[in-house]
Amino acid sequence: MKKILAAIIIYSLFPTLTNAQIEKAAIDLNNLQAPQPHYLPEYIFDSTTDATRWLDEKHGLKVSFASTDRHYFRTEVPDVKETTTWQAVGWKGERLNALVLVWSPDTLEQVRFIIHDLVNSRGPVMDKKNIQMNMVRYVVSNYPYNTPNATCDVSPYKKAYLMPDRFEAFEQFAVPGRTVRPVWISIDIPSAIVPGVYNGNLEVRCKNYNALLHISVKVQQEQLPAPHEWKYRLDLWQNPWVVAWYNHVRPWSEEHKMLLKKHLALYAGAGGKYITTYAVHSPWADNSYMIEETMIQWIRKKDSSWKFDYHIFDEYVRLAMEAGIDKAITIYTPVPWGNRFRYLDETTGDYMYEEWAPGSEAFKKAWNAFLSHLQIHLQKQGWLDKTYLGINENTMEQTLAAIRVIRAHSKKWKITYAGDWHPELDTLLNDYCFLYGKEPDVNAVKGRAARGFTSTYYICCNPPKPNDFVFSPPVEGRWLSWYAAAHGYNGFLRWAYDAWPADPSRDARHAIWPAGDCFLVYPGGNSCIRFEKLREGIVDYEKIRILKEKASASPDKKIKNLIKELNDHLQTFLLEHDFNTEKIIADMDKSKKIMEELSDELAR
Incomplete structure (x- = not known):
């Protein structure tokens, strides 16, 4: 292994040497005795195969479509069957995703993509602005x-690994020698387009080289509704404070609210339904880099009665609703971790902290005072019917005690x-979200639906x-x-949309969570591979529902x-899985083929 690494180093410094000269120099270099460091540095690994494969690559620009279901490493020759043609099938109003890989053993300068319209042989055009x-x-x-x-305990893992994820707009870019650059392509099929097959080209140009890719999209008759x-x-x-923190703006300033509009647009575009709000300060025991502040200020007046300030709550709810997220509001939480509550003492002007165990007299x-005030406020705003009081991962004793207080206050x-x-x-519970693997059976979920209740599920730092x-x-x-469709769930929950670590645009690691566990969107309202694949599954869920109804x-x-x-086929998603990646990809391919054939038959 040392000999191989030495050969790579020598080749990078002296690319004109012959293989025999490189081998001899590698032996000489390997025999040198380097001083040993007193500590082990943190290396970044982004390759799992023999890096000498680059020596076998032909010079010049290499371009190929690749699967969006897999990852491709930054410094590893992609293990793909090279193809310059991509074919896909979709409904009117659907988004289709493709991945193009650009790589070379040489440095490529000024790589740029030139998009062309997709044209139907009978004349209709899918404008390139949809790509x-x-x-x-x-x-x-x-x-x-x-x-x-992977576990929540990340402390034993001192190594670092480069993973492709974050999207970034571009006009052109460079590809250093012996590296790979993935490019994500999204085609939003217009809702009013004429069904049929649309073909077009995608040019890839750089200094001294160029390549031509072909795209073919079959648009079916079926119509996908808008995400809303x-x-x-x-x-x-969501945690709107993290957006202010990352961008160094004052929370709830005009600059902050402008950033939030773009930030929330991505969530709305994936069909986001719940607005996350907070009635208590830091409900999750300060486990985020930027803690969740309360949106409703509790103020204890001089006569020991309570008053409540809703202006941040109202501003955020309206912002989210304007973005199209308007089906549900969740207010967290009657049971903060540690039972810790903060309020502002009107007499002293200080914040005070107390522990109020659920069910205690305090x-x-x-x-009761808060719920009475909150109920009146929500009714005035017209939001009461879509508001949920949220309890998260608490003990049965605490949860039941809180529910008893809430139910005794009002059945609404x-x-x-x-x-x-x-x-x-x-x-x-009007809405029950089960941790994956700690769920009821399908019949229990059906029973909840029959009673008018909703059921979803979630994953977190496990499994x-x-x-x-x-x-x-x-x-x-x-x-x-x-899996949600197979189990009869109404949807899916994830903590979190945006609980960013210190430097999310470059480093997805968190001090206590696996990388990426706590966010699915990047600063600037930028999407990523993970978010788009989640969205693909949500679209599948909608298509399954529509196809079954028709x-x-x-x-x-x-x-x-x-x-x-x-x-x-859906029933197979309820079976025990070892989550072999190739098996899951095969299942997804079968899923798509069944839906495509069913869509064609229903259109006849």
Whole structure:
């Protein structure tokens, strides 16, 4: 191994040497005795195969389409079957994603992509403005790609790994020798386009080289609704303070609110349904780089009565609703971790901290006062019917005690809980979000639906697989919503949308979580591979729902057989999985083929 590394170093310094000269120099270099350091530096690994493969690569520009379901390393020759043609099938209103890899053993300068319209042979055109491109930036991870044993305890993992994830707009870029640059292509099929096959070219040019790629998109008759109309209940917890912190602006200033508009647009574009709000200061025991502040200021007046300031709460809810996120508001939480509550003492002007255990007299008194005031405020705003009081991963004793106080106050309150499945909570919760692997069976979920309740599920820093860490195979992000459809869930929850670590644009590692666990969007409202694959799965969920509804009214035997095939295929997502990446990719390919065939049959 030392000899190989030495050969690579020598070749990079003296590329004109023959193989025999490189081998001899490598032996000489390897025999030198270097002083040993007193510590082991933190290396960044971004390759898993023999780096000498670059010696076999032909000089010049290399370009190929590649799978969006896998990752490709920064300094590793891509293991792909080179192809310059990409074919895809989609509905009107659907987004299709493709990945192009650019690599070379030589440095490439001024690489640029030139998009052309996609044209149907009968005349209709899909304008190139519907095609967006982003280069994929690599970020630092604390686990290697596709690791099967990631845990919340990241302390033993001192190595660092480069993983492709963050999107960045570009006009042109350079590719250093022996490196790879992925480019993500998104095609938003217009809702009003004429069905048919649309073909076009994509030119890749750089200094001294060029390549031509071909795109072919078959647009089916079916129509995908706009994201705002999707039924899937996507709940990605937000922390608006992190946007102000990262951009060095004053929270809730005009600059902050302008940034939030773009920041929330990505969530709305994936069908986001829940607005995350906070009625207490730092509900999760200060476990974020930028803690979640309260949006509702609790003020204890001089006569010991309470008053409440909602101006931040109202501003954020309106911002989210203007972005199109308007189906549900979750207020966290009657049960903050450690039962710690903060309020402003009007007499002294100081913040005071107290512990109010759920069910205690102090808790009952304070929360009855708050709930009475909050209910009136929500009714005035017209938001009461879509508001949930949120409880997260608390003990059964604390959860039941809080629910009793809430229910005794008013039957109008809706309650949501995220955590393990407990039958005793079933009838008490309007919305129940189960931790993956700690869930009820399908019949219990159907029972909740029959009572008018909603059910979702979530993943967090566990399980290791399936997940959407930066080191997870991208296909797992799409798999998540097929699992939701199979289990009868209404949607999916993830903490968090934007709980960024110190330097998220370059380093996705967190002090206590696996890389990427706590965010799915990057600063500037920039998307990433993980977010787009999650969105793909949500679109699949919507297509499954629409296809089933339409097929249920059809007497056609072939359509009925295809629906049976789809339902049988869905059942496989409920079986025990070892989450072999190739198996999941094969399952996704089969899923797409069934839906494509069913869509064609329903259009006949």
